[in-house]
Amino acid sequence: MGGLFAGHALFDAGHDVRVFERSAGGLSERGGGIVAQPRMRRFLADHGIADPAALVTTTDGRQYLAADGSVRREYDEEMQFTSWDAVYRHLRGAFPDDRYRMDSEVVDDDQGGGEVTVRLADGREATGDLLVAAEGWRSTTRERHLPDATPEYAGYVAWRGVLPEREAPDDLAATFADAFTFFDGGGELVLAYLIPGSDGSTDPGERRLNWVWYDTVSDLDRVLTDASGRRREGAIPPGGLRPDVVADLRAATERHPPRFRRLVRATDDPFVQPVVDLTVPRMRFERTCLLGDAAFVARPHTAAGTEKAARDAVALSTAIRDRDGLDAALDAWERSQLRYGRELVERGKRMGGDRLGGD
Ligand SMILES: Cc1cc2nc3c(=O)[nH]c(=O)nc-3n(C[C@H](O)[C@H](O)[C@H](O)COP(=O)(O)OP(=O)(O)OC[C@H]3O[C@@H](n4cnc5c(N)ncnc54)[C@H](O)[C@@H]3O)c2cc1C
Structure with missing residues (x-):
């Protein structure tokens, strides 16, 4: 979902976007219930994806x-x-088919000259200004850049x-x-x-x-x-x-x-x-950034996982629009989303402790 939120937000802002998804298919038959938080609903409406x-x-x-x-x-x-x-199907259905590649696992990212080149498991490569790694809580891009940040x-x-x-x-x-x-x-x-x-x-x-x-x-x-x-x-x-x-x-x-x-x-x-629980000390590594659960995982009592991915994506696209240059935009985005992610993870720990009598 984070990949699709970022894909929509950046594509609608006029950027040339590709989404690489590791799964070969079947995602739309998966998953259970989610709380439909206001920002996620607003995202669907603002981007003309669905009537929430x-x-x-x-x-x-x-x-x-x-x-x-x-x-x-x-x-x-x-x-x-x-x-x-339901949310995935709408996000996916409204995203251009020729920009969404399934069976495409990113295995490496190389920085150089203000660009990033990703390598896929089958040997294909793609180069762009920015890699948004929205790979979920077991993100291998995070493992490469932050080996000590473990869930x-x-x-x-x-x-x-x-x-x-x-x-x-x-x-x-x-x-x-x-x-x-x-x-x-x-x-x-x-x-x-x-x-x-x-x-x-x-x-x-x-x-x-x-x-x-x-x-x-x-x-x-x-x-x-x-x-x-x-x-x-x-x-x-x-x-x-x-x-x-x-x-x-x-x-x-x-x-x-x-x-x-x-x-x-x-x-x-x-x-x-x-x-x-997962927190990271950084969300940006030159032209690679971590978004959604790849960076912060707050316990489900916060009911915020999907909304957080949408929020990270909107904040990224807004920072790129409002700042002078991609580096300044990524710096500003990282600062605000690190603060938000940390607060959310702490809130999740408190809620889990209160409700289950744990830590
Ligand atoms: C199949 C599925 C079902 C879910 N069901 C629920 C649910 O019912 N309720 C709920 O609250 N939350 C659910 N979640 C989690 C929820 O989607 C996330 O908490 C939230 O939307 C943030 O999403 P994310 O994009 O950061 O991470 P995720 O939703 O975990 O998505 C990560 C995506 O990245 C892909 N990926 C991982 N590594 C690579 C790689 N190296 N290269 C390319 N692609 C890669 C994965 O296949 C996956 O599709 C589900 C996630 C998935 C994948």
Whole structure:
């Protein structure tokens, strides 16, 4: 997403842009729910990508359940949600095909003469004024430039799942339709909300239930070893968890309120991602810069990952427009985005500590 936000922002500002994406395909079928933050919605509208109102589901309140299912606390709060795949599809659909290259992994960047040349895994090269590395939290460009800046495991994972509303038993979807719903116990936090269907529809009956369960996990090796026996470093996508891990997950819902228990047990392919903190001391290396999760990862309680990528991209394009020369623009951009990234990561640690009783 960060690559597409930057691609749109810079292309619309008149720059000659190419996006190189490592994946060979299938990205639009991935992902779960995201909070549709105002800046991300504004980006879609400002760049003529989509009408954000057509991409979101809305709740009017927030509720916290007790283990027996009764409502322990509730208050009014309007929230808007969408899905990763819906936003990605629109960003991608509105971006020129001839400028978006899939199956194109960047493996090196070389600086010289005010230019940067990237080398791809298949040997191709491309030269330009600026490389924006929006490679996610396991960015290899960051590893080359900042080998000591490594993501730190926060001590808990996010189990996640998505269940089509029409496959949900009885009235389950209706119980989550009006309020952003939570359950927090010692060392865990579960939440759920409705998101658009896999075709993007926000009509009742067509939507999906999205749940996230933050759970303290000390044996990360067990959880992150997938069904084929491979130890993953990052997330395990839907269908990749070992059957014994899924069975344990379903059994552990015994301690959750009945509606969360039913939701998790009815979900076919739960997936998992470790929660990490990442900060960097620099975001710019001559004509290469790091954007989005490649630079800073704030815990998901901030609900800011997608918005941060959009914000980094808009700030970059604005700095290039307003400053005299690319070097001055990149300096100014780095200063402001370093400050913003650090604050967000600290806020995420505080929120995670408050909610899970951790650090
Ligand atoms: C498939 C997928 C599903 C996601 N689902 C959710 C979700 O449901 N909810 C949520 O809150 N967040 C989700 N995220 C994370 C969310 O997109 C990010 O937190 C946020 O949008 C910031 O994005 P980013 O572009 O910085 O990093 P990412 O979204 O991680 O994107 C990085 C991209 O760079 C590509 N890449 C990595 N290395 C290279 C390389 N060397 N050369 C070329 N390409 C490379 C990756 O294939 C990936 O597409 C998902 C990310 C992905 C990739």
